[in-house]
Amino acid sequence: MSTDYGLPLPRWWMRLGSILLVVILVLPALVVVPISFSSGSIIAFPLPGFSWHWYGEAAASPAWRDALLSSLRVGAASTLIATVIGTAAALGIDRLQGRTRAIVLLATLLPLVIPIVILALGAYFALATVGLSNSLTGLVIFHAALGLPFVTLSVVASLQGFDRTLWRAAASLGASPITAFRRVMLPIIAPGVAAGAIFAFAMSLDEVVVASFVTAPSQRTLPLQMFSGIKENTGPIVTAVATLLLLLSMTFLLVVEMLRRRSRRLATASEAT
Amino acid sequence: MSGNGAARARRARLSTVVLLAPMALFLLAVIGVPLFLLVWQSVADRDVAIGLPRTVAMLAEGEGAPSPAIYPALVADLAAASDSAVGRVARRLNIEKAGLRTAVLAARATALESPSDPVAALQAADGRWAQPEIWQAIRAASGPLTDRYLLAAIDLERDAKGEITSRPTELAIYRSILTRTFVIAASVAALCLALGLPLALYLASLPPKFAERWLLVLMLPLWTSILVRAMAWTLLLQSNGLVNSLLQRAGLIAQPLDLAFNRFAVLVAMTHVLLPFMVLPIYNALRAIPKTQLMAAGSLGATPLQSVVRVYLPQARAGIAAGLLLVLASAAGYYITPALVGGPADRMIGTFVELAVIRTNNPGLAAALGLVALLLFLALVGVLIAALKPMRALEGAR
Amino acid sequence: MALAEPLLRLRGVTKRYDGGGLVVDALDLTVERGEFLTLLGPSGSGKTTTLMMIAGFEQANAGEILYEGRSIANLPPHKRDFGVVFQSYALFPHMSVAENVAFPLTLRGIARAEIDRRVARALDMIELGGLGARRPGQLSGGQQQRVALARALVFEPKLVLMDEPLGALDKRLREQMQLEIRRLHRELGLTVVYVTHDQTEAMVMSDRVAVFHLGRVQQLADPRTIHEQPANGFVARFIGETNAFDGRLTGTGDGRDVRIDGSAGLVLRGVAGQSAPRSAYVLVSIRPERISIGDGHGENRVVGRVRQAIYFGDHLGIEVAIDGGAMVRVNLGVRGVDHAPVPDSEIVLSWRAEHTLLLEPVI
Structure with missing residues (x-):
C-alpha cells in the first residue's frame, strides 16, 4: 500500500472517521420527517400511527400561511437587492488586484463576521432612527445585507473562471463593452449569479435573529412562527412545516449543484486545449 | 497619445469605483451606521433632558429639590412634551429607580389638567413627588452622556458618592x-x-x-x-x-x-x-x-x-x-x-x-x-x- | 499620396510597464497592404505587446499608430475592424460554432439570411461545414482553432492580427495549419500581422519577418535575408544554427582578418555583415551547413579533432574541437557522407570568406 503524505493517519481510519462524521451531520435533520406523519399530537417516539393530518393543519392555518407569505416577500425583495448590488460589486472587485482586492473582498464579508445579534441590535437602532421600526421593509434591507456576501463571493468565483481573452475577442469582433457584457460575459457568469441569489434567498428564509429584533409581533416570518411553535410546543405541525422546508432546501441544493456544473462546463470549455 | 492612455486608465478606474460604490454605500448604511448607533446608544442619556428641559435646567442651577419653584417647571415640561417623549422619560427614570414609571405617568396626567397649584397637585397624584429621591433620579438622568450602561454591562455601578463599585450580587450577572x-x-x-x-x-x-x-x-x-x-x-x-x-x-x-x-x-x-x-x-x-x-x-x-x-x-x-x-x-x-x-x-x-x-x-x-x-x-x-x-x-x- | 502610405504605420511606439520596465522601445514598423508580416522573437521581447497595441487592447506610453495615415489612438478596439486570433482560441463557450462565427455579423446589423449564407461559406472554407450546431467544447483543438480563424475572417476585417495562434497545437497539426493560413492569406488577399516565437513558422509563412529582442526590431526583412544576412549577433544566433565566436580584428588584410578568442591564435578571413562592426571586437558567425570537410572549399581552413558525430536523419551533425578548446559544429547532408567521421580522428575543415560574417557583438 502506498503511503499518503497528506494524511496524518492511515487512509482507512480517516475514511471511516469521515463517513461517521458525515452521517452524524446529515441524519439528525431527518428525524423530523417521521414525526411529521404522526397521527398523535405530541412530538415524541414511538409514533402512534401514520397520517397526513399535520400537513393539512399547516395548510389550513392562517398564521402559518401569513408567515410563509411574509417570508417569501422578504426573501424575494432582499434577494433582488443583494443580487444587483453584489453582482456590480463583484464586477468591480474583478478589476482590482493585490492588496486592494483582498481588502475589498474582506469588506464584503463583514455582514457574515459580525456576530448576528450585534448586527440585529444595530439594525433595531438604525431602523428606529429612520422610522422603519416594526416593518418588513427594514427586514428586507438587513436580509439583503446578509445575502450580499453570498452573491458577491459566488459571482467573484465565476468571474475568476471567466477567460479574459473572451472579452478581448468580443471587442475585436466589434462588440462594444456593453454588448460584450450582455452577450458574452453575463451568459457565462449567470450560473454564478443565480447560485448566489439562491443562497441569499435560502438565508433570508431561515433567519430568526434580525427578524425577531426588527419586525412587529403581528408580522411573523416563517422562522419566527416556527421558533414560537417550537418554544410553545404546539405539536407536530412544526415538524410538517420543517419537512416541507427540508424538501425546499433539497431542491435549492440540487439547483445550485446543477448551476455549478454548468458554470464549470462553460469555464473548462473556454480554456485553451 | 500618452495623455489618451492616461484618460482611458482614468475611465477604467472610474467605472470600477462606480461598480463598487453601491456596495460601499450599502455596507455603510447597514453596518457603519448601526454600529455607530450602537456605540452612541450605550453612552447617550438625553431622554430626560429632551423631555423635561426646564426642570433639568433648574436642577442644574442647584435648585434644592423638592423646592416649590421646580414643580411649575415640571408641569410645564410634562404638558408641553409629546406622548412619546414622556414615554422615554418614564422609561429612563424607571431604569434609574425601579417603579418611577408610574410616578411620571401620573404626573403627566396631572400636568395636562393645568393645575392651579402644581405642588399640591403633583404630590397628590403620586406621593413620590414629595420625596427628594425622584428629583435626584432626574438629576442623575439628565445626561447628555452616561457610563451607567457600560458599567452595568460589566457588573459595576456608581454609588451615592459617584465612586465605581460592584453591583449587588443579584444584579451582577x-x-x-x-x-x-x-x-x-x-x-x-x-x-x-x-x-x-x-x-x-x-x-x-x-x-x-x-x-x-x-x-x-x-x-x-x-x-x-x-x-x-x-x-x-x-x-x-x-x-x-x-x-x-x-x-x-x-x-x-x-x-x-x-x-x-x-x-x-x-x-x-x-x-x-x-x-x-x-x-x-x-x-x-x-x-x-x-x-x-x-x-x-x-x-x-x-x-x-x-x-x-x-x-x-x-x-x-x-x-x-x-x-x-x-x-x-x-x-x-x-x-x-x-x-x-x-x-x-x-x-x-x-x-x-x-x-x-x-x-x-x-x-x-x-x-x-x-x-x-x-x-x-x-x-x-x-x-x-x-x-x-x-x-x-x-x-x-x- | 494616399496609396504610398502603408496600411499601418507604427512611429516611435513605446510601452512601459507600470513598474517602469521598457517593453517596447521607440518602435518603428510598417505593414503594407496584402502582406504577411511576422513578429518573431523570444518571450518577453515585446512582440505580443506590440500586437495588442495595434489591436487596441494596450495603450502606448509614447509614439503613434497610424491606420491609412490617421492615428487610431482614440478608436476603441471594437471600432477598429481588425480581426484577432488568440492563442487560447477565445471561442464563446455558451454559443454554438455557428453562433460564434455569426457573432460579429449580428453586431453589424446584417440581415439574417445574409448572415446564414456567410456563416455557411465561412464554415465550408475551414472544412467544418457539418459542425455548426456543436459547442466549441465538443471540438478538437485544431477544429477550435479553425473556428476562431473563421470567426476572425467572416466580417472581412481590414487587418488580421494573430497572436501565436498555433502555439497550443501539436507539431503535425501545426504544420498543416501553417499551410492552411498561408492559403487563406493568398486566396482572400488578407493583410496579416502574425506573432510567433517559432522561427520555422515565421520562415514558412511570412513575406517579411521582424525579429524582436529587448523591445526593439533587430532586423526587418524577408525570410531569406534574415537567415543569410543576419543584421547582428542576436539575429544570427536566434535564427537557425550557427557557430558564433568572439573575435578581434587583426588590423591587416583590409580589416577583414579576425583572431578568434579561445583558439590558440586562429585567424579567419570574413566579410562585414549588415551592421558593420563599429569596433575591433566582433562576433564571427559561420552557419554549420556552409562548412565542408577537407581542403579546398574556401579561404578559411581549420584542423581539429572529431568529438562526436550525430545522425539526425536528414543531416549529420559533427562536433569538432580545435586547438585552444573552441568547438565548431558542421552539418553535412547525409547524401554526401557514406560513413560518419570516427570520433577522435583528425579532420580538416574549410569554407569561404563570404560565409564568415563579422557582426556587432550581441547587445
Whole structure:
C-alpha cells in the first residue's frame, strides 16, 4: 500500500472517521420527517400511527400561511437587492488586484463576521432612527445585507473562471463593452449569479435573529412562527412545516449543484486545449 | 497619445469605483451606521433632558429639590412634551429607580389638567413627588452622556458618592454571561476544528471528483433550517428521545441520561450547525497546495504526520483562520440554538440583549452589552490573527 | 499620396510597464497592404505587446499608430475592424460554432439570411461545414482553432492580427495549419500581422519577418535575408544554427582578418555583415551547413579533432574541437557522407570568406 503524505493517519481510519462524521451531520435533520406523519399530537417516539393530518393543519392555518407569505416577500425583495448590488460589486472587485482586492473582498464579508445579534441590535437602532421600526421593509434591507456576501463571493468565483481573452475577442469582433457584457460575459457568469441569489434567498428564509429584533409581533416570518411553535410546543405541525422546508432546501441544493456544473462546463470549455 | 492612455486608465478606474460604490454605500448604511448607533446608544442619556428641559435646567442651577419653584417647571415640561417623549422619560427614570414609571405617568396626567397649584397637585397624584429621591433620579438622568450602561454591562455601578463599585450580587450577572458566551463559542470552534481538520484533510486527499460528492453531502445540513436542526437535536436527546430509547433498548443504561437542555446538548447542536463552515475554507486552502510538495516532503524523509504538520498545514493557515473566524462569529452571536436546546445556565449574551431591548425596554443596557461583546469578540479575532498570521499566508500564496 | 502610405504605420511606439520596465522601445514598423508580416522573437521581447497595441487592447506610453495615415489612438478596439486570433482560441463557450462565427455579423446589423449564407461559406472554407450546431467544447483543438480563424475572417476585417495562434497545437497539426493560413492569406488577399516565437513558422509563412529582442526590431526583412544576412549577433544566433565566436580584428588584410578568442591564435578571413562592426571586437558567425570537410572549399581552413558525430536523419551533425578548446559544429547532408567521421580522428575543415560574417557583438 502506498503511503499518503497528506494524511496524518492511515487512509482507512480517516475514511471511516469521515463517513461517521458525515452521517452524524446529515441524519439528525431527518428525524423530523417521521414525526411529521404522526397521527398523535405530541412530538415524541414511538409514533402512534401514520397520517397526513399535520400537513393539512399547516395548510389550513392562517398564521402559518401569513408567515410563509411574509417570508417569501422578504426573501424575494432582499434577494433582488443583494443580487444587483453584489453582482456590480463583484464586477468591480474583478478589476482590482493585490492588496486592494483582498481588502475589498474582506469588506464584503463583514455582514457574515459580525456576530448576528450585534448586527440585529444595530439594525433595531438604525431602523428606529429612520422610522422603519416594526416593518418588513427594514427586514428586507438587513436580509439583503446578509445575502450580499453570498452573491458577491459566488459571482467573484465565476468571474475568476471567466477567460479574459473572451472579452478581448468580443471587442475585436466589434462588440462594444456593453454588448460584450450582455452577450458574452453575463451568459457565462449567470450560473454564478443565480447560485448566489439562491443562497441569499435560502438565508433570508431561515433567519430568526434580525427578524425577531426588527419586525412587529403581528408580522411573523416563517422562522419566527416556527421558533414560537417550537418554544410553545404546539405539536407536530412544526415538524410538517420543517419537512416541507427540508424538501425546499433539497431542491435549492440540487439547483445550485446543477448551476455549478454548468458554470464549470462553460469555464473548462473556454480554456485553451 | 500618452495623455489618451492616461484618460482611458482614468475611465477604467472610474467605472470600477462606480461598480463598487453601491456596495460601499450599502455596507455603510447597514453596518457603519448601526454600529455607530450602537456605540452612541450605550453612552447617550438625553431622554430626560429632551423631555423635561426646564426642570433639568433648574436642577442644574442647584435648585434644592423638592423646592416649590421646580414643580411649575415640571408641569410645564410634562404638558408641553409629546406622548412619546414622556414615554422615554418614564422609561429612563424607571431604569434609574425601579417603579418611577408610574410616578411620571401620573404626573403627566396631572400636568395636562393645568393645575392651579402644581405642588399640591403633583404630590397628590403620586406621593413620590414629595420625596427628594425622584428629583435626584432626574438629576442623575439628565445626561447628555452616561457610563451607567457600560458599567452595568460589566457588573459595576456608581454609588451615592459617584465612586465605581460592584453591583449587588443579584444584579451582577453579565460578566458570567459574557464569559459563558465566549467559553461556549471557543469550545464550539475548538470542537469544529478538531473534527473538521481531519475531515478536510481526508477530502483534500481524494480526487476532486469524489471530494465534490462528499462536499455536496456536507452542504446538505447547511441548507437545512437551523431551527429544524435545533428541534431535531432536542427530539434526539430528550429523556424520551431516540438516543435514550435506543440505549435503553440495548440495555446499556437503566435510566434515561440527561442529554438535552444542558451544556452538552448546546455543544453538540452548535458544532453540528457550524462544522461545514470550518471544513469548507480549510478544504479550499488545502486544495490549492500542490500535492507534489507532499511527495517531496516524503522523499526528503518526512513521515506522513511530519509532512502534514510541517508542510501542509502551515500553508493552509489562511483557511484555518477563516474557518475559526466564521465559527466564532456565528457561535458568539447566534443565541437561538442554545435557547432551544440548552438549559437556563446556557443562555448566551444575545438572549439578554434581546431581553433588554425588546422586553424590558432598556436600549442603553442592550447597546452596552452588545458593545462589550463586540469588543471581546474583536479582541478574540485579534488574538486569532496574531497567532495564525493568515494575511501573510494569503500574500505568500499570491 | 494616399496609396504610398502603408496600411499601418507604427512611429516611435513605446510601452512601459507600470513598474517602469521598457517593453517596447521607440518602435518603428510598417505593414503594407496584402502582406504577411511576422513578429518573431523570444518571450518577453515585446512582440505580443506590440500586437495588442495595434489591436487596441494596450495603450502606448509614447509614439503613434497610424491606420491609412490617421492615428487610431482614440478608436476603441471594437471600432477598429481588425480581426484577432488568440492563442487560447477565445471561442464563446455558451454559443454554438455557428453562433460564434455569426457573432460579429449580428453586431453589424446584417440581415439574417445574409448572415446564414456567410456563416455557411465561412464554415465550408475551414472544412467544418457539418459542425455548426456543436459547442466549441465538443471540438478538437485544431477544429477550435479553425473556428476562431473563421470567426476572425467572416466580417472581412481590414487587418488580421494573430497572436501565436498555433502555439497550443501539436507539431503535425501545426504544420498543416501553417499551410492552411498561408492559403487563406493568398486566396482572400488578407493583410496579416502574425506573432510567433517559432522561427520555422515565421520562415514558412511570412513575406517579411521582424525579429524582436529587448523591445526593439533587430532586423526587418524577408525570410531569406534574415537567415543569410543576419543584421547582428542576436539575429544570427536566434535564427537557425550557427557557430558564433568572439573575435578581434587583426588590423591587416583590409580589416577583414579576425583572431578568434579561445583558439590558440586562429585567424579567419570574413566579410562585414549588415551592421558593420563599429569596433575591433566582433562576433564571427559561420552557419554549420556552409562548412565542408577537407581542403579546398574556401579561404578559411581549420584542423581539429572529431568529438562526436550525430545522425539526425536528414543531416549529420559533427562536433569538432580545435586547438585552444573552441568547438565548431558542421552539418553535412547525409547524401554526401557514406560513413560518419570516427570520433577522435583528425579532420580538416574549410569554407569561404563570404560565409564568415563579422557582426556587432550581441547587445
